[in-house]
Amino acid sequence: MEIVGYIASILIGVSLGMVGSGGSILTVPVLVYLMGVNPLLATTSSLFIVGITSLVGGSRAYAKRQVDFKAVTEFGIPSILSIFLTRHYLLPALPGTMFSIGDMVISKEILLMVVFAILMLAASITMIRSHDPVIKSTDEEKSRHNKVLPLMLLGFCIGIVTGLLGAGGGFLIIPTLVLFLKLPMKTAVGTSLLIIAINSLFGFLFSLKQFEFNWTILISFTLLSIIGIFIGSKLADKISGTSLKKGFGWFVLVMGIYIIVKELFIR
Numbered sequence: 001m002e003i004v005g006y007i008a009s010i011l012i013g014v015s016l017g018m019v020g021s022g023g024s025i026l027t028v029p030v031l032v033y034l035m036g037v038n039p040l041l042a043t044t045s046s047l048f049i050v051g052i053t054s055l056v057g058g059s060r061a062y063a064k065r066q067v068d069f070k071a072v073t074e075f076g077i078p079s080i081l082s083i084f085l086t087r088h089y090l091l092p093a094l095p096g097t098m099f100s101i102g103d104m105v106i107s108k109e110i111l112l113m114v115v116f117a118i119l120m121l122a123a124s125i126t127m128i129r130s131h132d133p134v135i136k137s138t139d140e141e142k143s144r145h146n147k148v149l150p151l152m153l154l155g156f157c158i159g160i161v162t163g164l165l166g167a168g169g170g171f172l173i174i175p176t177l178v179l180f181l182k183l184p185m186k187t188a189v190g191t192s193l194l195i196i197a198i199n200s201l202f203g204f205l206f207s208l209k210q211f212e213f214n215w216t217i218l219i220s221f222t223l224l225s226i227i228g229i230f231i232g233s234k235l236a237d238k239i240s241g242t243s244l245k246k247g248f249g250w251f252v253l254v255m256g257i258y259i260i261v262k263e264l265f266i267r
Contacts, residue, residue: 005034006224013047013225015251016057016170016193018244023052024118024200025232025255027221032113033262035217039109040073043165044207048218053225054170054193060233061190068183068191070122074151075152076198080161083199088208092169104264113263116165120256123171126179126251149182154180163206170196171252185244186236213240 012026024046030044061067098111154176158169177188231233236244 002035005030006220008034009049009221009224010228010231012221012231013053013057013228013230013237015228015248016050016053016196016225017229017234018189018236018239018248024165025171025252028113028116028165028167029085029255029259031217033142037214037217039113041211041213043167044211045202045213045218046167047162047204047207048213049221049225051197052222053229054200055197057229058190058193058197060229061193064190066187066190067194068177068181068187071151071177071181071183071191072194072198074148075155075158075195078152078156079162079169079199080202082159083163083203084154084206084221086160086179087203087210090160091164110263112165113259116167117259117263119161119165119167120171120252120259123175124249124251124253124256126175127252128246140181151176151180159199162203166178169199174248187245188224189236247267 008026008030012030015026027046027049028039028042031037031045032039035042037045058067094108097109098106098108101105158172161167161172162169173192173195174188177183177191178185181188183191
């Protein structure tokens with residue numbers, strides 16, 4: 001299964017390159033189900049793999065002028081704060097066994113994976129049902145100014161998700177950038193990659209002393225993912241933003257259902 005896992009790591013990069021998201025959605029299940037990594041360690045390892053890969057992709061998007069740095073700042077600063085608080089205080093405070101339902105014991109690891117999957121389902125429905133928004137350019141600056149505080153609050157919340165689940169948050173960031181800030185899909189992709197890189201790498205640094213990492217897996221997965229992000233970027237140039245968004249939404253939906261079934265019914 002490890003060979004399949006390494007092949008899947010290329011798809012992690014392809015997903016990030018095409019839609020600016022999906023890295024952690026693939027990375028965490030691959031590490032847990034194919035590589036046999038403990039879920040808590042997998043969520044932290046995911047931060048390194050996705051962070052480095054997203055940084056490479058975000059740099060390429062910057063070269064193409066497909067990055068909104070204002071959104072990166074408004075998202076990034078509150079996200080870093082909430083990631084630090086979550087990793088240092090909230091996550092360690094969670095008990096190993098959360099609760100039980102009959103004979104089913106819900107551990108911290110199972111709960112994190114199920115919550116991860118529920119967020120995936122919510123994001124997928126938003127992506128599948130939405131259309132590319134259009135606003136008048138004369139109203140854009142006024143509209144953007146009124147959204148700074150809500151955007152920072154969203155960034156703070158997404159940082160909690162990153163801290164708890166090891167998710168860069170792209171599956172939540174993309175709908176926000178497209179539907180809330182009205183960014184074109186491909187600009188949203190580039191912006192999302194830089195936000196993911198910032199969130200993920202800071203999250204990894206905050207947890208560096210808490211785990212013993214398998215650096216062979218980390219480095220090999222990261223290198224293969226970087227190859228994948230170049231492939232994904234090329235494919236994205238040939239596919240419309242609407243198709244990217246809806247296609248990714250269906251993919252996230254399937255993965256979310258699979259994780260819930262796997263964690264609750266096939267253990």
